Each structure stands twice: as C-alpha cells, then as structure tokens.
C-alpha cells in the first residue's frame with residue numbers, strides 16, 4: 147500500500163472556521179514519510195494556516211515536483227486540486243495553471259534537490275515573473291528520496307552521514323529569490339511552528355511571488371553531528387530577525403512609534419505586524435535583506451523570519467492587463483474583440 151486514507155468521521159463538536167470547515171477538513175492522507183521528518187511539520191503548518199485564514203479547500207491548487215518534499219501535498223488539503231509534476235518542473239506547470247485561472251490560491255511545494263538543481267531554471271523564471279503563488283522549498287540539504295546525496299543547498303564543509311565532506315559552495319535559494327525579484331521572501335524552520343504558520347499566512351495574503359525557504363531536517367540521512375541541517379544544529383544557530391502576526395486592519399488599532407514593532411500595510415487591506423527581534427533589519431529593503439543573509443551565513447548562523455516584503459507588489463496578471471476571471475469563463479466579447487479591433491491592430495503594425 148502506498149498511502150493510507152484517514153478516517154472521514156469527525157467529532158461533531160470540532161471547532162469550525164468562518165467557512166464551515168474543521169481543521170481536519172484541511173488534512174490529507176496519512177503520511178508515509180519517516181517518523182520525525184521535518185516535511186510533516188511543514189504540512190501541519192500549511193493545514194493550520196489555511197484553516198485559520200478561512201480558505202475554502204476547493205479554492206486551492208497544490209503543485210509539486212519529485213522528492214519526499216514533493217510527496218507531501220498528498221498529506222494536506224485532500225479536498226484541493228493537486229498536480230504532482232515531473233522533477234523540477236513544478237514552476238512551469240504552476241505558471242500555466244495560474245495564467246489559465248487566477249482565481250485559485252497556488253501552493254508550489256518543492257525540495258532543495260527539486261528546485262536548486264534540476265529545477266533551478268524554472269525556479270528562477272517563476273520568481274522573476276511575479277507569478278502570484280506561495281512557493282515553499284522544504285530544504286534538508288540532501289536528496290532524501292534517493293538516499294541522502296548532498297543537494298546544491300548543502301553548506302560547504304557539511305559532513306554527510308557516511309563521512310564525506312561537501313566541497314561545493316551552497317546555493318542560498320532565499321538569496322536567489324531576492325535577487326530574482328520575488329516580492330515576499332522568508333525563511334522558516336520546520337521545528338518552529340509558531341514562526342512558520344504566520345510566515346505562510348502572510349505569504350498567502352501577499353499579492354505577488356512569495357517564496358519561503360523552510361529548513362526541514364531529514365532524520366534518515368542528514369540529522370547527525372557535522373550536518374548543518376540537523377535539528378540540533380538549526381536550533382543552535384537559528385537567528386530569527388522578526389516574528390509576524392497577520393492582523394486585520396479593521397480589527398486592530400495600529401500602535402505607532404515603537405521601535406520593536408513594524409506595521410506593513412498589505413495590498414488586500416490586511417496589516418502585517420512584525421515584532422522585530424533584530425531592530426536593525428528593515429524587511430522592506432531588498433538590499434538590506436541580501437546583506438542580512440550574507441552576514442548571518444558568514445557567522446555560521448541561519449537567518450529566519452520575514453527577510454523581505456514589497457507591500458505594493460503586483461502580480462503577472464496586473465502587469466499584463468489580462469481580463470479578470472479564469473479563461474474558461476471568458477465570454478465572446480473578451481475572446482473576440484471584433485473586426486474593428488483587429489483592423490486597429492493591423493493598422494498599428496503597418
């Protein structure tokens with residue numbers, strides 16, 4: 147058996163959210179990942195975030211590539227749309243789906259092998275195009291599914307379970323996303339749900355390309371001494387820059403002037419309230435975010451939290467002025483603008 151279905155019966159008194167679903171309605175099949183795998187905690191955080199944000203499961207499309215990480219969409223949001231694509235090809239399939247139907251929330255789930263090696267080109271173009279999505283990489287520094295080879299995100303000097311030392315420089319996907327134009331870039335840790343759930347919630351509410359690099363330890367192949375992706379190492383070197391709460395503007399009074407608190411208004415009317423742990427970090431400054439990543443990495447630390455946000459981000463559809471709605475509901479007037487419009491286009495090309 148490759149998967150286990152969960153019992154469908156719920157206790158009648160389970161709390162429901164505003165759209166009438168219990169938290170269990172956001173779950174998927176029983177996970178077949180190794181007990182303790184960080185990826186299962188990321189799935190649980192996605193379930194929590196979608197339930198708390200009152201998202202209807204059928205309004206979500208989850209797409210993934212190949213890997214243990216890319217298997218996880220089977221373990222959350224069982225009532226949502228899903229597409230398990232080819233290794234490294236999730237971003238192009240997600241982009242196509244988003245162009246055809248902008249009405250859905252797109253969750254792209256990938257691994258460090260999937261996105262930083264075979265899928266690196268696809269990752270880059272999805273970031274720079276402003277595809278409105280939440281792109282999560284469950285980053286364990288290895289190819290877990292194929293038995294623990296170093297991935298391209300493994301730190302130089304990191305030691306493999308069988309003793310080999312990685313001599314290659316690491317790709318930092320969060321730094322790449324910043325450079326490529328992503329308008330929301332964060333890093334979380336699967337062992338810190340209190341930090342991860344609001345990072346996912348804020349990404350869901352973001353109006354453009356949102357990328358979250360989640361350090362997600364592989365207990366089978368990369369959780370030993372000498373690894374820089376083990377639970378122990380990440381806990382000891384985690385430098386959280388901030389903590390976020392997503393707060394509805396209408397419901398909260400904005401506290402101004404406190405150096406510990408930064409309020410960032412979002413395009414959808416919500417307010418992102420950041421509790422600053424590093425008072426010097428301004429998450430609306432892309433260059434500062436790049437510097438923070440490099441500075442912490444040079445000190446052997448892992449910078450987590452909201453690294454960068456562009457509150458005025460626009461998505462691909464806004465930039466290309468496409469008609470509203472999904473392609474399959476466009477009427478004849480939008481699909482066929484008429485012979486006068488064609489004549490004008492032809493005249494403009496003469």
Ligand SMILES: Cc1ncc(C[n+]2csc(CCOP(=O)(O)OP(=O)(O)O)c2C)c(N)n1
Pocket residue numbers: 212213214215216233256257258259260261264284286288289290291292297364
């Ligand atoms: C085209 C192709 N090349 C190679 C593979 C073998 N393969 C399967 S999963 C994987 C790497 C997965 O690593 P990652 O994305 O980090 O996921 P993890 O298992 O660590 O979560 C590779 C190389 C494949 N399935 N398809």
Ligand code: SF4
Pocket residue numbers: 178179180182183184185214215286290291363364365366367
């Ligand atoms: S091999 Fe590693 S990544 Fe895959 S399920 Fe097991 S612990 Fe998770």
Ligand SMILES: [Mg+2]
Pocket residue numbers: 213257258259284285286287288289290297
């Ligand atoms: Mg991996």
